Amino acid sequence: MNKILLIGLSMLLCFACFTSCDDWTEVESKTLETGDGKSPEYYENLRKWKAETQHDMAFGWFGFWSGEGTSLGNSMIGLPDSVHVISLWGPWLPHTMTEAKKKDLKTFQTLKGSKVMVCMFMEYVGQGLTSKNAEGRASWGWTWEHASSGCKKCVSTDPEERALQVAAIEKYAEAIADSLKRGGYDGLDIDYEPQSHNAAELVSHPENTEVLVRAFSKHFGPKSPNPGTLLAVDGQVEKLTAATIPYLDYLLYQAYSTPSAYSLNSFATAISKKYTTETMTTEEVLKKLFVTVNFESYSATGGGAFSMTGEDGKTISVNRLEGFARWQPVVDGETYRKGGYGAYHIEKEYTISGKSGFYPWTRNAIRWVHPPQE
Numbered sequence: 001m002n003k004i005l006l007i008g009l010s011m012l013l014c015f016a017c018f019t020s021c022d023d024w025t026e027v028e029s030k031t032l033e034t035g036d037g038k039s040p041e042y043y044e045n046l047r048k049w050k051a052e053t054q055h056d057m058a059f060g061w062f063g064f065w066s067g068e069g070t071s072l073g074n075s076m077i078g079l080p081d082s083v084h085v086i087s088l089w090g091p092w093l094p095h096t097m098t099e100a101k102k103k104d105l106k107t108f109q110t111l112k113g114s115k116v117m118v119c120m121f122m123e124y125v126g127q128g129l130t131s132k133n134a135e136g137r138a139s140w141g142w143t144w145e146h147a148s149s150g151c152k153k154c155v156s157t158d159p160e161e162r163a164l165q166v167a168a169i170e171k172y173a174e175a176i177a178d179s180l181k182r183g184g185y186d187g188l189d190i191d192y193e194p195q196s197h198n199a200a201e202l203v204s205h206p207e208n209t210e211v212l213v214r215a216f217s218k219h220f221g222p223k224s225p226n227p228g229t230l231l232a233v234d235g236q237v238e239k240l241t242a243a244t245i246p247y248l249d250y251l252l253y254q255a256y257s258t259p260s261a262y263s264l265n266s267f268a269t270a271i272s273k274k275y276t277t278e279t280m281t282t283e284e285v286l287k288k289l290f291v292t293v294n295f296e297s298y299s300a301t302g303g304g305a306f307s308m309t310g311e312d313g314k315t316i317s318v319n320r321l322e323g324f325a326r327w328q329p330v331v332d333g334e335t336y337r338k339g340g341y342g343a344y345h346i347e348k349e350y351t352i353s354g355k356s357g358f359y360p361w362t363r364n365a366i367r368w369v370h371p372p373q374e
Contacts, residue, residue, distance in 0.1 A: 047113030050084055055337040056325065056369040057084035058362060059252070059290055060346025061119060065090055067104030072358075073350035076108035076116070080359050082366045084340065085115040085230065087189040087252070092118045093128075094182045105184055115186040117230050122190050122212065123200030125172045129179075141168035142201070154201040154208060166211055169202070173215035180220075187220040187230030189252065194239055206241045217247040234292075238271050245275045248288060250339055256294040258320075260307040261327050264291060268329035268336075286336040291324045292344060295361075299348040302361040325365035341365060 064074050065088060072078025076086065097105075108114050120128055130136035137143070141164055144153040156162045180188060190212070194203045202208050213231070217223040221231030223246065233240060234252035245251075251271070258264055268289065272282045293303030302319025308327060310316035318326075324341040343349065349359050357363065 043111055043113075046081055050082075050113045053084075053370070055287060055339065057290075057340035058082055058325075058366050059084065059292070059340050059342030060086050060295075060362070061089045061292075061342070061344045062086040062347055063089040063345050064347055065101065065104075067098065067100035067102075071350070073347055075104050076114075077104055077112070078350065078358065079108075079114075079346070080363050080366060081112055082370065083114060083346075083362070085117065085186075085250075086346070087117040087119040087232070087234070088185070089119050089345070092183060092185070093179055097183060102184070109184075109186070115228075115230055117187045117189040117232060118180060118183070118185050119189040119191055119234065120176070122192075122202050123204075124202060125168050129172075129175055140172050144201070146201070150204060151201040154205050165208070169208060169211045170215045173212055177216060177219040186228070187232070187249070188216055189230075189232040189234055189250075190216075191235055192233045192237065192240070193235040195236060206239065206244075210241050210244045213244050213247050221247055221249055223247050238267070238274065240275075242275050242277055242280075245285065245288070246280055250290055251285075251288045252290045252292060252342075254294075254344070255291045255324070256344070257304075258291070259305070261309065261323065262307075264324075264327055265330045268338075269331045272329075272331050282331060283336055286329045286331070287339050289329065289338050290340045290342055291327065291338065292342045293320045293324060294345075295343040295348040296345040299343075299345070299361070300352060302364075303343065319361060319364075321361045321365045322368060325369050 058080070060079070060083065062076065062079070065076070066074040068075070079086065105116060109116060122128075124132060124137065125140045125142040126132070126136050130139055134143070134146075144151060144156070144161075144165070153161070154165075156165055176188070192203050192209065194200075202212055213233070216231055219226060220229040224231070230249045231247060232250035232252055233244075233248055235254055237251040237253050253267065255264065255267070258267070268286060271289070272285050275285045276282045295303065298304050298320075302321045303324075304320045305317050306320040306323030307315060307317055308323050321341065321343060327338070329336045329338055343362070346359070346362065349361050351358060352360055
């Protein structure tokens with residue numbers, strides 16, 4: 001790199017003491033390779049490209065964040081330049097923010113133009129902020145019965161009780177939204193796994209999830225008054241109500257064991273038929289869809305094996321992240337754009353034995369969908 005001008009970014013100069021700039025600023029997009037190194041113009045082009053390219057986006061759930069150390073494996077700025085968005089997995093509340101984290105977050109957002117959501121379980125009212133017991137729930141105005149068999153009155157048929165339930169959910173959402181804003185994040189990713197949490201008042205009842213999402217949409221997402229903010233749901237995205245989908249930017253599908261493009265097309269067909277309505281087209285639904293692999297367990301193999309049709313029309317086997325990046329949804333014979341692809345615990349791929357460079361699987365996937373210019 002002959003022209004590296006990091007004006008006003010003293011923290012990056014500090015990092016340069018520990019690692020080569022090539023480790024985290026490798027050129028990956030045809031839009032970016034017309035620049036002259038990592039000059040301010042390069043980063044301006046990077047941000048412009050991300051703003052204009054809202055399909056086949058690289059994504060990851062990012063854990064073990066510290067924003068410091070001799071390795072960039074625990075820093076957001078260590079991620080490949082062309083990663084559009086991440087979801088923070090781990091401590092995120094404002095009181096957990098160190099100066100190193102604040103600088104790392106700000107640089108990732110302002111220099112690279114990337115977005116940072118926070119991932120949260122939201123099984124019950126107050127989760128992440130207050131205790132799970134009856135007293136903790138009651139502090140939000142939620143006083144209904146809970147048992148191992150489920151919440152017996154979680155969607156009350158009594159109008160007065162239902163109004164109190166809705167108010168409790170909305171009060172909780174307002175508190176989370178306030179914390180996200182104070183932390184400097186771009187939005188929220190709700191971890192939605194109703195089959196795993198069948199006694200929870202929020203995720204076990206789609207009606208309550210809908211209330212929750214609508215409450216957050218006052219602050220984040222496509223229906224909010226705040227452009228550029230994000231609202232997503234991950235996990236069992238096929239179990240949402242159709243009325244919820246317009247309020248979401250992304251449906252982050254945990255397709256960890258999905259073996260083939262055929263299986264992904266089956267899933268895409270199912271959600272498109274469920275969520276396509278008079279106000280939401282199939283194209284709009286599928287542009288929200290991200291398909292993700294599990295790097296917590298399978299980073300060494302790129303998420304595992306995936307079967308698809310190659311460019312010559314023959315069936316090939318590739319690593320799952322590459323396959324997910326290359327796959328485009330086919331529904332009723334028509335091909336659509338997807339929102340993107342990514343990995344759970346993307347930081348586990350920072351270095352891979354036998355592979356050169358940092359984040360080798362993600363960089364390879366990015367090159368497939370946004371190839372460098374010759």
